[in-house]
Amino acid sequence: MGDEVLALSHLEKAGQSITTGHDEELLWNLEMITTSRANQANELTDRHIERAKSIADENFGGGLIDPSSQGIGEYVGHFHDRTMLEIYRTLRALEVKNNSRAQATLTELKFKRQEAEEINRKRIIDIESKAREKNELKYGEFLESGEIDQNELVKQEVASKYREFYNPMGDYLRLVLTNRGGEQFDFGTTKENLTRTIGEKATFLEHEEKISSTDSNSTTYVFMETGSAPYRIERKYRIPLTLFYDGTPPGGVLYVPFSLPQLNYRDDYDPSFTLLAGSISKKMEVLTDMDSVVSAEFKAKLPGEIAKALIQTVLALASQVAIEQATKDEQQENIGVYIFTTVAKVAAAEAFTQADDRSWYSLPKQILVQKIPTPSDGKLSVRAGSTAETSIGVNPNIQTNIVYLKSIRRGNPIKILSSFGFAQGLADYNYLQNLKIFASHH
Numbered sequence: 545m546g547d548e549v550l551a552l553s554h555l556e557k558a559g560q561s562i563t564t565g566h567d568e569e570l571l572w573n574l575e576m577i578t579t580s581r582a583n584q585a586n587e588l589t590d591r592h593i594e595r596a597k598s599i600a601d602e603n604f605g606g607g608l609i610d611p612s613s614q615g616i617g618e619y620v621g622h623f624h625d626r627t628m629l630e631i632y633r634t635l636r637a638l639e640v641k642n643n644s645r646a647q648a649t650l651t652e653l654k655f656k657r658q659e660a661e662e663i664n665r666k667r668i669i670d671i672e673s674k675a676r677e678k679n680e681l682k683y684g685e686f687l688e689s690g691e692i693d694q695n696e697l698v699k700q701e702v703a704s705k706y707r708e709f710y711n712p713m714g715d716y717l718r719l720v721l722t723n724r725g726g727e728q729f730d731f732g733t734t735k736e737n738l739t740r741t742i743g744e745k746a747t748f749l750e751h752e753e754k755i756s757s758t759d760s761n762s763t764t765y766v767f768m769e770t771g772s773a774p775y776r777i778e779r780k781y782r783i784p785l786t787l788f789y790d791g792t793p794p795g796g797v798l799y800v801p802f803s804l805p806q807l808n809y810r811d812d813y814d815p816s817f818t819l820l821a822g823s824i825s826k827k828m829e830v831l832t833d834m835d836s837v838v839s840a841e842f843k844a845k846l847p848g849e850i851a852k853a854l855i856q857t858v859l860a861l862a863s864q865v866a867i868e869q870a871t872k873d874e875q876q877e878n879i880g881v882y883i884f885t886t887v888a889k890v891a892a893a894e895a896f897t898q899a900d901d902r903s904w905y906s907l908p909k910q911i912l913v914q915k916i917p918t919p920s921d922g923k924l925s926v927r928a929g930s931t932a933e934t935s936i937g938v939n940p941n942i943q944t945n946i947v948y949l950k951s952i953r954r955g956n957p958i959k960i961l962s963s964f965g966f967a968q969g970l971a972d973y974n975y976l977q978n979l980k981i982f983a984s985h986h
Contacts, residue, residue: 545953546953546956548582548583548952551582551906552576552582552583555575555576555579558572559572570599570625571625571904573592573596574592574621574628574629574904575906576588576589577589577593577632578904578907579906581632581950582906582950582952582959582961584959584961584962586639593629593632593633596629599621600621600626622838623657623664623709623841624711624834624841625904625907626656627653627709627711627714627837628907630649630650630656631653631714631717633649634646634650634717638964638966639964641964641966643725643728646721647728650714650721653718654731657709657710660709661708661709664708664709664845664848668847668848668851672847672848675854675855678855681854681855682787682788683851683854685787686788687850689787691783691787692804692850694843694846696806697779697804697806697807697846698806698807698839698843698846699807699809699835700843702809702833702835702836702839703843705833705840706741706833706837706840707741708841708843708844709840709841709844710741710837711834712741712742712831712832713831713832715733715737715738716831716913718731719734719735719752720752720765720944722754723754724763724943724944725944735749742831747826747829747914748829748831759943761917762917762918762941762942762943762944762945763917763918763944764821764915764918764938764944764945765913765914765915765946766828766913766914766915766916766926766936766946767831767911767913768817768828768911768926768948768949768950768958769910769911770813770815770909770911770950771810771812771814771908771910771951771953771954772810772813772905772906773838773907773908774807774809774810774834774835774839774903775904776805776806776808776899776901776902776903777805777807777808777901778803778805778806779803779804779805780801780802781801781802782799782800782802783799783802785798785799785800786798802853803853803898803899804846804899805899805900805901806899807842813909813910813954814928814929814955815910816928816929817926817927817958818926818928819914819916819924820924820925820926820927820933821916822919824917824919826916828912828913828914828926829913829914830910830911830912831911832910832911833909834909834910835910849899853899918938918939918940918945921940922938922939923935923937924937926958928951928958934949934958934960936960937963938963942965943965943967944967945964945965946962946963946965947960947962947963948960948961948962948963
């Protein structure tokens, strides 16, 4: 509903049952990061960022649910969760002028994407090979049967906008900091690479070049989070057992429940914002479409999810046969018992075929950006079609200002989450400070 104060209150209350090692510990900390940040509770945000980072580091690479387990396993975050965690760590580091942490965080973003691709590829190969090993699954035939239409689970067009496991915001932050803060942030990010991802029409990428130490022109970058990203719901299927069995299926049950996650997209957001400074008016543009980020990863992982659910179906069938054997005599004597056990068999199957539908609900739908020459009086404003104008004040005497805004729901006021700036030579200054510290210890 856009009530960030009440949301934080509810989340904190829910967290009373989240102890160390809880299945949803990481997810809860991620929700607390975005919600406390929406409330500008920086100390609380930092506490949950550090805890989430610790959990993600401990568990990175443990994503797919163990198909031999009835439970849904420990939630260790989808990769887009960990990407946004690093981006929020970067922003907080810049806000408190901890440039070495910002650099380290952006470095992690650079190399973890490749790691995520490799881990996901290995997971899918492993889980699909397990599915193919079980002849009774008829895995290939099942995929070709058309029982599962992947277009119903994820919007394919949205998913194809970005590469898998990629969020352009990290690269854009790195590019801006490299051009305006110094060489230390340069890890091969180029404007050309970003243009290929974001599109030729992105005016905020135009004239994004390194500034010289003698350049006194001030520029203000405005970022805006708007709306909420898609979340996972459970999509239930009834798969006919005749796909797997010739003749009568075991246990007298003609179908088995089959569950997969499905992305549910949201549209209760403002898509259009205008940045104003004196006589200059510029529309904010999409830097990161989180619908596409989440969808691309979801699509990449879907083959593994289908294979996993199919293996769980085998476990469900095994439980049905076991119940059938245990109640054989009673079925012959009592039709009531027979009906009861048939229901019990389906219930047992349901227990084995749950899709993990946990999601980070407060993740934004889009992150917009625009840059504008800083006006001499430092006064800017931003407006959306459904909200009043929000005034922003920045320092006109420094070369780079960054403002971070949030619009939670259509019609809600735009919130200023942070405003900070730096002069050219940000990284060089930080490097010299590190040398001083190093020298003092030796």
